[in-house]
Amino acid sequence: MLNGRIMGENRSMPRHVAVIMDGNGRWAQKNGVSRLTGHNQGMLAMKEIIKKADVMGIKYLTVYAFSTENWKRSQEEVGGIFNLLVKFVGSELAELDENNVRVHILGEYREKVPAAAIVSIEKAIETTADNDGLQFNIALNYGSRAEITRAVKRICRLVENGDLKPEEVNEEIISETLYTGSENGNIPDPDLIIRTSGEERLSNFLLWQAAYSEFAFTDTLWPDFTPEEFESIIEEFSARGRRFGGR
Numbered sequence: 001m002l003n004g005r006i007m008g009e010n011r012s013m014p015r016h017v018a019v020i021m022d023g024n025g026r027w028a029q030k031n032g033v034s035r036l037t038g039h040n041q042g043m044l045a046m047k048e049i050i051k052k053a054d055v056m057g058i059k060y061l062t063v064y065a066f067s068t069e070n071w072k073r074s075q076e077e078v079g080g081i082f083n084l085l086v087k088f089v090g091s092e093l094a095e096l097d098e099n100n101v102r103v104h105i106l107g108e109y110r111e112k113v114p115a116a117a118i119v120s121i122e123k124a125i126e127t128t129a130d131n132d133g134l135q136f137n138i139a140l141n142y143g144s145r146a147e148i149t150r151a152v153k154r155i156c157r158l159v160e161n162g163d164l165k166p167e168e169v170n171e172e173i174i175s176e177t178l179y180t181g182s183e184n185g186n187i188p189d190p191d192l193i194i195r196t197s198g199e200e201r202l203s204n205f206l207l208w209q210a211a212y213s214e215f216a217f218t219d220t221l222w223p224d225f226t227p228e229e230f231e232s233i234i235e236e237f238s239a240r241g242r243r244f245g246g247r
Helices: 024-031 035-056 068-072 075-098 115-127 144-160 171-177 227-238
Strands: 004-007 016-020 060-067 102-106 135-142 192-195 214-218
Touching (some): 024 035, 035 060, 060 068, 060 075, 068 075, 144 171, 192 227, 214 227
Parallel strands (some): 016 060, 016 192, 192 214
């Protein structure tokens, strides 16, 4: 039984599911272990959700791995998170590639991110570049306001250089200049955004892209989030009808 609340109105499998993986720290506190142990358990949960999304035929899965605000955490925790990312790529890349999963990064991962993590990230991107199965998008050093600001600056440069007229700026142009735009294969807006741990907010995640997304909230802490609960949320979503502002 789904322990969550789903808002909005689709009668088919979502093409793109985005996940705010929240609750690693609270899971650690609840279980009397370190926060890094909580993040490690969260990584293991993420691995199982990637597998489930692939089996279910979801085309795009985006996870909120590290926000621009997460740099405020302790140096030990931040370093540990990126060490886990290196570990994840090292242990799972071969299987991801074998299963035709393609890895993309959303965010300024070359800024601030430790060198070892950048090497791992770029190895994952390069190794899976020709795959055409599930596209796994990792939002890393990502903030939606920063993403939109970056898009506006790019559009301003196009106008300044005479490559675009102000009156030609439209929603399509803005979408193309976001991280989810042409540089990452024009990822469609998420049909469904799931947030774990009982919180009910976007936290600076995919603000532009979420204009018509459905939202599912569950009290389950991320390390305890199972493929079965994921499937249950998808099934409930698929029974709904989406109007996109129409009747």
